[in-house]
Amino acid sequence: MNDGENYIEKLIGDLRHSEPQTRLRAAWLLGVKKESRAVGPLVKAIGENRDAPYILATIATALGFIGDIRALDEVIALLKNSYLVVRTAAAEAIGLIGNARGIEPLKSALDDRNT
Secondary structure (H helix, E strand, O other), X not given: OOHHHHHHHHHHHHOOOOOHHHHHXXXXXXXHOOOHHHHHHHHHHHHHOOOXXXXXXXXXXXXXXXXXXHHHHHHHHHHHOOOHHHHHHHHHHHHHHXXXXXXXHHHHHHHOOOO
């Protein structure tokens, strides 16, 4: 494994770090790097951070940056999150992923009075 691969593996591992800021930073960097190997771990991290809205929003953003269709259903589910910051990030991520399957959930989110 080269240094770049080691770095990505470390970031993926950091998604489960005990320090919330480390998890947030790891998600952001994986998204900025558009690291497709991180899609599965990022999706898993959604379930592990249900009570951390800024981490969830960052995960959604990262998945949008990566743009992998495999994450679309999980990002769509975040449109129903109770936190506005998460719903906003999810909507933006759906746009970045750019698949037609995201259109109807976005339309429904627009009709939600809590948005």
